[in-house]
Amino acid sequence: MLITGGAGMIGSTIAHLAVAQGARVTILDAMLPLYGGNRFNLRGILDEVQFIEGDIRDLDLMRRVVPGYDYIFSLAGQVSYVDSNTEPLLDLDINCKGHLQVLEACRRENPQAKLLFASSRFVYGRIEYNPVDENHPFNCLSIYGIHKLAGEKYYHFYHEAYGLKTVSVRIANPYGPRQQMKHSKYGIVNWFVRLALDGQPLTVFGDGQQHRDYIFNEDLAEGCLALMLSPGTEGQVYNLGTGTGVPFIEMARLVAAALPGTELRQVEWPQDRYFVETGDYLGEITRITVATGWQPKTTLKDGIAQTVAYYREHRQEYW
Numbered sequence: 617m618l619i620t621g622g623a624g625m626i627g628s629t630i631a632h633l634a635v636a637q638g639a640r641v642t643i644l645d646a647m648l649p650l651y652g653g654n655r656f657n658l659r660g661i662l663d664e665v666q667f668i669e670g671d672i673r674d675l676d677l678m679r680r681v682v683p684g685y686d687y688i689f690s691l692a693g694q695v696s697y698v699d700s701n702t703e704p705l706l707d708l709d710i711n712c713k714g715h716l717q718v719l720e721a722c723r724r725e726n727p728q729a730k731l732l733f734a735s736s737r738f739v740y741g742r743i744e745y746n747p748v749d750e751n752h753p754f755n756c757l758s759i760y761g762i763h764k765l766a767g768e769k770y771y772h773f774y775h776e777a778y779g780l781k782t783v784s785v786r787i788a789n790p791y792g793p794r795q796q797m798k799h800s801k802y803g804i805v806n807w808f809v810r811l812a813l814d815g816q817p818l819t820v821f822g823d824g825q826q827h828r829d830y831i832f833n834e835d836l837a838e839g840c841l842a843l844m845l846s847p848g849t850e851g852q853v854y855n856l857g858t859g860t861g862v863p864f865i866e867m868a869r870l871v872a873a874a875l876p877g878t879e880l881r882q883v884e885w886p887q888d889r890y891f892v893e894t895g896d897y898l899g900e901i902t903r904i905t906v907a908t909g910w911q912p913k914t915t916l917k918d919g920i921a922q923t924v925a926y927y928r929e930h931r932q933e934y935w
């Protein structure tokens with residue numbers, strides 16, 4: 617299998633699971649500064665995978681790379697919704713044009729491959745009802761959400777028009793080992809873990825009662841593999857989360873409890889953040905569980921404990 621963005625958090629976790637199951641894995645990653653690519657994420661399997669430092673926006677490279685794979689995880693991406701609004705053209709370039717090039721490369725060189733595209737709960741934007749099923753309206757509140765939706769549509773179009781086997785996943789709020797920890801623009805659970813490990817207070821906006829669906833990285837990777845390997849998922853889109861909502865403040869308390877002595881602070885919502893606040897999010901995951909039999913296994917408390925233990929041990933690789 618080929619994993620684009622495979623040196624990042626989700627891709628490298630899929631790579632570890634796939635290698636353990638005997639798969640032949642190639643990773644392609646542009647290793648862009650400040651994104652999540654980190655060779656340390658591949659510790660223990662670097663000798664077993666093929667690593668290509670390359671960019672999905674390079675069509676000639678992608679045409680040379682894609683032949684011969686049965687499965688292609690399309691995870692390369694600009695991940696920060698904050699940056700997508702300040703640098704919309706860069707987001708367009710990677711999250712739309714880059715993925716169109718992956719699709720074009722496959723259409724021309726490997727139309728048999730099955731492709732999984734990593735979309736996001738951000739396509740739903742402002743939430744109108746919970747639990748959010750896959751038919752919820754698209755009220756995107758960020759350029760990132762708009763471009764992820766376009767990405768899904770591209771993958772679906774290539775399925776309908778050219779018969780490519782494509783599937784998209786709308787990922788909830790992932791956290792866990794192997795996420796970059798240099799800045800706060802990715803998942804908040806990991807950022808709180810970093811602050812707590814640094815002895816800094818955790819700041820919660822407003823009453824912290826907004827619900828989120830936090831999914832442990834390894835459960836998420838297993839869900840992606842299950843969708844890839846299950847027949848009949850082509851041409852579909854699936855929510856991927858735990859299916860349960862946890863108040864933000866409870867998540868913050870769990871992080872603080874995992875690192876005793878951590879202070880929790882509550883402050884007013886800053887205006888710029890309030891605009892992109894989606895409201896409670898609780899994903900309906902029946903579609904993926906029925907299609908694949910996959911179920912999330914890790915409680916938030918256990919997942920946070922594993923995350924804390926990982927960064928305690930490997931802090932120098934991520935700070």
Ligand SMILES: NC(=O)c1ccc[n+]([C@@H]2O[C@H](COP(=O)([O-])OP(=O)(O)OC[C@H]3O[C@@H](n4cnc5c(N)ncnc54)[C@H](O)[C@@H]3O)[C@@H](O)[C@H]2O)c1
Binds near residue numbers: 671710734735737795
């Ligand atoms: N982390 C989240 O909160 C989240 C939530 C929903 C969806 N997703 C999506 O899942 C995918 C993987 O995210 P992640 O959390 O593992 O992030 P990550 O930053 O850890 O991994 C993404 C990887 O893609 C690589 N990359 C970026 N642009 C590239 C390009 N043009 N060509 C090749 N490689 C490139 C980066 O170097 C990085 O290693 C992304 O598409 C992201 O948008 C992430």
